[in-house]
Each structure stands twice: as C-alpha cells, then as structure tokens.
Amino acid sequence: MTGRTLILILLFAAVLAGGSMYYLQVYAFYDEVPADNAQISLTPLGSDTPEPIEISNFEGIDSESSPIRYRACFRTELPLEEAVDTYKLYDDASPRVAPGWFGCFDAPGIGQMIEDGRADVFLGERNFEYGIDRVVAITAEGFGYVWHEINDCGETAYDGTPLGEDCPPPPER
Template sequence: MTGKILALAILVCAVVAGGAMYYLQVYAFYEEVAENDVEIALVPLGSDTAEPIPYETFEGIDANSSPIRFRACFHTELTLSEAAETYKLYPDAAPRVAPGWFSCFDADAIGEMIEDGRADVFLGQRNIAYGVDRVIAITEEGRGYVWHEVNECGDKAYDGTPLGEDCPPPPES
C-alpha cells in the first residue's frame, strides 16, 4: 500500500511540475509591448543607421528571459518592391515560433511567404542585444512581422568559437 501511495505522489508531482513548466514557457514570461515603446525601422542600403517606417495596428510581445523572444506584427503602406529597392535585405532569416495565443504571428505561414517570394526580410537593427539582430519581414499585402535573429557573432559567442575581428567584444557578464 505504501508503494502505491508513493507512486501516486510521484505521478501527481510530475503532472504539476509539467504543467508549471508549460505555463512558464508559454505564458508567464511574455508581456505585451506597447506600440509607443517600439520603433519600427529599417536600415537603408548604403547606411548602418535605421530609419523609421510608417506603420499601424501594432501588436507585440517580449520577454526579459531571452533576447530572441520578441515578436511583433503590424501593417504598413510601404510596398514590398519599395522596401526591396530601399532597404538592406537580411539573408537566411527564418521566423521563430511564437506562443499559440499570439495569433497574429504564424511562423510557418511567414516562412512560406518568404520562400515563395511573397515576403522579404530586412535588417531592422544590428545587435539589438549582443549577437542578436532585429529583422522585419514585409509581405506583398503590406503586413509586417518582426522577430530577433541570432547573427554570426552570436552563433560564435554562444558555441564558444573564437569571435574574430568582425565581431565586437562581448559584454562583461
């Protein structure tokens, strides 16, 4: 009888711990980002300084627990062709999955639009956090999606590879 009670207690603890981990990963750390707390900007060709672009209907989330948890959606009057002629493209970017409750950001659908050429990804800000760039995808329909992408220096810093001369020194921890 004691074994059954002990097994039941272990099972209950495992279910509670699993539920808590799920809640913490999907809900607890995320906060809504107010539209006036974020500037949607793109880096023009031939420059390193981002310029704001016009946008509306902004929705965003972020978490202090990781620099790559930022996600946002918006509408813009900037066309995809205007953006491609004016701003720096960001090659090989892939949208990161957002929590299911943040319904405006569907990483699979955004990825398909990028692959099909119905959207392009542009550099929004280099090193928004060390080794992390803000990137912005703009679609043919004027929809915009923002997320953070680990850059080459970030890949090297996080896997322990020597940084090289192209990377800024990492921040003091």
C-alpha cells in the first residue's frame, strides 16, 4: 500500500509541476496592453524620431519579464506604398511566435506575408529598450503587427562581446 501511495503522490506532484510550468510560460507573465494607451509609431526616412500613425482595432500583450515578449495587432488606413516611401524599412525581421491564446498574431502567417512581399517591416523605434528595436509590419490590406527585435548592439551586449563603435554605451545597472 505504501508503494502505491508513493507512486500516486509522485504522479500528482509531476502533473502539478508540469501544469504550473505550462501556465507560467504561456499565461502568467503576459498582461494585456490597454487599447486606449496604444500608440504605434514609425521612424521617417532621414530622421531618428518616430512619428505616430493612425490606428484602430488595437490588441496587444506585453510582459515585464522580457523585453521581447511584446506583440500587437492593429488596423491602419496608411497605404503600404505610402509607408514604404515615407518610413524606414527594417531588414531581416522575423516575427516571434505569440502564445496560442493571442489569436490575432500568427507569426508564421506574418512571416509568409513578409516573404511573399504582401507586407513590409518598418522601424518603429530604434533602441526602444537598450539593444531592442520595436518593429512594425504593415500589409497591403491595412493590417499591422508589432514585435521587438534584438539589434546588433543588443546581441553583442548580451553575449559579452565588446560593443562596436556605432553602439551607444549600455545603461548603468
């Protein structure tokens, strides 16, 4: 009887630990970004100062546990052709997978639209947080998606490599 009891206790503990880890990774650290505080900005050509664009139907999530957990979806009336002529494009951006429950952000689908040329990725704000750029993808249909990318300065700062001359000094800890 004690062997069965011990096995049941171990199984219960394993299921509880597994369920807790799943919940913590997928749900616990994310907070909804209120739509009334939402502002999406793009950096114009010839400038380093982002400018807000008109948006609607904003949905966003963020987490204080990591600077790259931010994801957002929105609609815009800004034509893609006008955006390409006005704002800085961002090369080699790849959308990060969002939790399954955040249904508007389909990273593989967004990536495919970028690859097919149905969407372009723009610089939202460089060094939004040190070493992290906010990027914005806009589709020809007026859908927009936002996520954070680790830039070159961030990669070198986080892996301990000496910073290049074009990187600003990291913030004091």
